Amino acid sequence: MTNVFPELHNLSDTYPCFQTIPDNEWAAAKPRLRTFSVKSTLFRKEDAAEYALFIIAGTVQITNVTEGGREALSNRLSAGDICAIMVLSGLSEREYPGTITAETEVTALFVAKSSFLRWIQMYAPIRNAVFSNILDGLIRMGSILSSKVAQPLDSRLAETLLRLTLEQQPTVQITHQQLAVELGSAREVVSRVLSRMQKKSWIDMGRGWISVRQRGALMELVGDQVTEGKNISW
Numbered sequence: 001m002t003n004v005f006p007e008l009h010n011l012s013d014t015y016p017c018f019q020t021i022p023d024n025e026w027a028a029a030k031p032r033l034r035t036f037s038v039k040s041t042l043f044r045k046e047d048a049a050e051y052a053l054f055i056i057a058g059t060v061q062i063t064n065v066t067e068g069g070r071e072a073l074s075n076r077l078s079a080g081d082i083c084a085i086m087v088l089s090g091l092s093e094r095e096y097p098g099t100i101t102a103e104t105e106v107t108a109l110f111v112a113k114s115s116f117l118r119w120i121q122m123y124a125p126i127r128n129a130v131f132s133n134i135l136d137g138l139i140r141m142g143s144i145l146s147s148k149v150a151q152p153l154d155s156r157l158a159e160t161l162l163r164l165t166l167e168q169q170p171t172v173q174i175t176h177q178q179l180a181v182e183l184g185s186a187r188e189v190v191s192r193v194l195s196r197m198q199k200k201s202w203i204d205m206g207r208g209w210i211s212v213r214q215r216g217a218l219m220e221l222v223g224d225q226v227t228e229g230k231n232i233s234w
Contacts, residue, residue: 011109014056014080017129021119029115036102048086048096052116055079058106063181064098072184074098075140082130084137090117154193156183158218161203161210171211 012019021029033056036042042060043053055077062075062085077083077100089096090113119126151159160182164172176194180187194210197203202218204211212218 011056015054015129017123017125020123020125025115025119029111031109031111034108034110036106036108038102038104040102040106041099042102042106042108043086043096043100045096045098048089048113050113051110052086052090052113053083053100054109054111055081056107056109058102058104060100060106061103061182062098062100070184070186071181073182075137076103077137081137082133084134087120087130087134091120153183153185153189154196155222157190157193158197158221161212162215162218162222165212167215170213170215171209173209175208 034042036058043051047053057079059076059078061073062077062083063071064074065071075083075085083100085098086096120130121127157179160179161172164174176191177187179194180190183190194203194205197218198205200214200217202212202214204213
């Protein structure tokens with residue numbers, strides 16, 4: 001593969017299963033690498049009709065539109081992950097129901113959809129990796145959905161703000177609408193909760209940014225559920 005496509009020399013580190021693909025199959029798949037800036041859209045249903053997408057570096061979020069017309073987060077992907085919805089929609093010949101957007105700067109590999117679906121059938125390492133990723137993806141999606149049901153919105157919002165910031169970097173560039181998508185809520189509801197936090201001096205905020213002033217207060221609101229320090233710039 002790397003002899004024919006030297007730009008893919010690090011691909012096997014991220015997706016070891018792709019080492020089984022012979023050069024002629026890679027040529028037929030017409031691979032191309034693209035880099036996307038934060039907030040860029042990588043993948044829509046129109047793209048899914050022709051391509052399969054693989055994350056080489058960075059983190060993306062998958063959103064879908066609910067029956068009520070609201071955009072909601074359904075999953076996240078990082079380097080080495082395979083999108084379960086992309087695979088299942090491809091195998092079932094249904095439209096891809098989501099949109100993939102960059103949370104960080106992202107490098108992504110695109111290959112022809114027909115080639116990828118053929119690889120799943122022909123090569124056991126590809127097939128095993130794909131279905132293992134599908135299982136992991138479904139578990140992640142279930143975790144996201146269950147947290148939305150189990151936790152109150154103010155607790156989930158506090159957890160998200162703590163995850164997106166650090167004590168040394170307390171400010172995150174993010175809008176109320178982006179937080180609403182993250183939390184599966186309405187922008188107006190998120191804005192009301194943020195206003196209450198601001199009145200308590202837990203946070204400061206302005207147009208497109210939020211700064212955490214009292215991490216301890218937010219951590220107390222969340223309890224033991226927070227994992228600090230994944231600083232994502234929107």
